Amino acid sequence: MNNINKQKLLKAFAVFQGQEVYLHSEATSFIFVRNFKVWLEEAMIAGEGPFRVALRFDQVGWLRTEGLTHYEATADGKLLLAGYDDRGRMNVALQLGKEPFPE
Amino acid sequence: MSGDRMKSKRKILAVFAHPDDESFICGGTLAKYAELGAEITLISATRGEMGRRMGNPPYVNRETMPSIRENELRKACDALGIQKLIFFDIRDKMVEFYDSERLIERIGELMEELRPDVVLTFHEIWGGHPDHCAIGKAASEAFRRKRLEGALYYISFGSAMEAPERFGYTKRDVVKVDVRKHLPAKLAAFRAHRCQTEIDEWVWLPDKEALERFGGYEYFLAQDRERLPLVLNGFFDT
Numbered sequence: 573m574n575n576i577n578k579q580k581l582l583k584a585f586a587v588f589q590g591q592e593v594y595l596h597s598e599a600t601s602f603i604f605v606r607n608f609k610v611w612l613e614e615a616m617i618a619g620e621g622p623f624r625v626a627l628r629f630d631q632v633g634w635l636r637t638e639g640l641t642h643y644e645a646t647a648d649g650k651l652l653l654a655g656y657d658d659r660g661r662m663n664v665a666l667q668l669g670k671e672p673f674p675e
Numbered sequence: 676m677s678g679d680r681m682k683s684k685r686k687i688l689a690v691f692a693h694p695d696d697e698s699f700i701c702g703g704t705l706a707k708y709a710e711l712g713a714e715i716t717l718i719s720a721t722r723g724e725m726g727r728r729m730g731n732p733p734y735v736n737r738e739t740m741p742s743i744r745e746n747e748l749r750k751a752c753d754a755l756g757i758q759k760l761i762f763f764d765i766r767d768k769m770v771e772f773y774d775s776e777r778l779i780e781r782i783g784e785l786m787e788e789l790r791p792d793v794v795l796t797f798h799e800i801w802g803g804h805p806d807h808c809a810i811g812k813a814a815s816e817a818f819r820r821k822r823l824e825g826a827l828y829y830i831s832f833g834s835a836m837e838a839p840e841r842f843g844y845t846k847r848d849v850v851k852v853d854v855r856k857h858l859p860a861k862l863a864a865f866r867a868h869r870c871q872t873e874i875d876e877w878v879w880l881p882d883k884e885a886l887e888r889f890g891g892y893e894y895f896l897a898q899d900r901e902r903l904p905l906v907l908n909g910f911f912d913t
Contacts, residue, residue, distance in 0.1 A: 573733065573734075573736055596737065598725075598737070600725075600727050601727065604725065604768075642733070642736075644736065646738070650738065652736050652737065652738060654729075654733075654736055654737070656729060656733045659731050659874050660728065660729050660730050660731035660732055660733035660873065660874060661727045661728055661729065661733075661874070662727050662728075662729050662733070662737070665736075665737050667737065667738070673738065674738075674741075675766070
């Protein structure tokens with residue numbers, strides 16, 4: 573995982589916009605949702621780090637995530653974002669894939 | 676049992692939820708009985724893939740976590756002397772939502788096949804995590820239904836069972852295992868679970884200092900004391 577760079581992350585998001593994507597979203601100590609499928613219209617980034625990301629989907633939908641610090645575009649075409657605390661613990665994650673994540 | 680090898684090959688089946696349960700909670704005991712010649716099988720219901728600790732500094736992500744933790748568990752099993760490892764491939768945090776009859780059946784099938792002298796699992800109320808309680812409840816029910824020989828014990832945390840009355844038990848229900856000679860193996864197992872223990876600085880201190888952090892005993896609760904010979908310092912009366 574790399575520290576988030578806004579410009580690079582925007583480019584990574586562009587690959588997923590305007591199509592169906594599978595999402596994994598979690599607030600680690602509280603909830604996770606794995607493999608919900610949406611039509612992703614736009615992905616937006618805000619903040620100077622940690623970052624906030626909002627996904628606009630299906631004309632009526634929002635998914636907003638805050639506390640993101642790291643990202644990685646994987647070799648198998650998935651985009652993983654996570655927020656780690658200063659001792660390496662995950663607080664939050666947001667992941668996009670064109671195929672479902674392993675169940 | 677005072678360090679003599681056991682008369683016949685004893686078998687232990689540990690039915691836990693996550694990689695590291697075996698090491699963090701009762702690693703000394705598993706190492707002890709492995710050294711005495713017991714054949715130990717570990718069921719891990721999940722790969723701990725929804726864990727929060729990602730290494731320190733973090734090098735794990737949600738998608739790499741299952742294989743990293745599986746490998747860590749294999750190393751921990753080597754450190755403790757656990758010969759056989761079985762994953763149930765249930766997603767971490769979802770054990771309590773897995774079909775409980777199916778879970779009981781799967782555990783029961785393995786019990787019939789392995790014929791363990793001792794089953795170790797979590798207490799269904801005092802397990803400390805929903806996955807722990809769910810796997811413990813299923814393992815206990817499977818053991819009851821199969822009516823096998825042997826005994827089932829619940830693992831417990833730290834030295835809480837020095838005062839079992841707080842949990843509705845008495846000293847008679849508690850087996851206290853002396854693990855003082857097996858703490859180096861337990862420490863090696865802690866370190867095998869690297870992404871989970873990097874956050875705990877003491878684990879990575881020089882051995883002598885790290886070992887001082889461990890208690891010398893691990894405690895177990897008998898599921899059914901009436902069925903057992905009274906053993907004060909171990910699971911087996913041989």
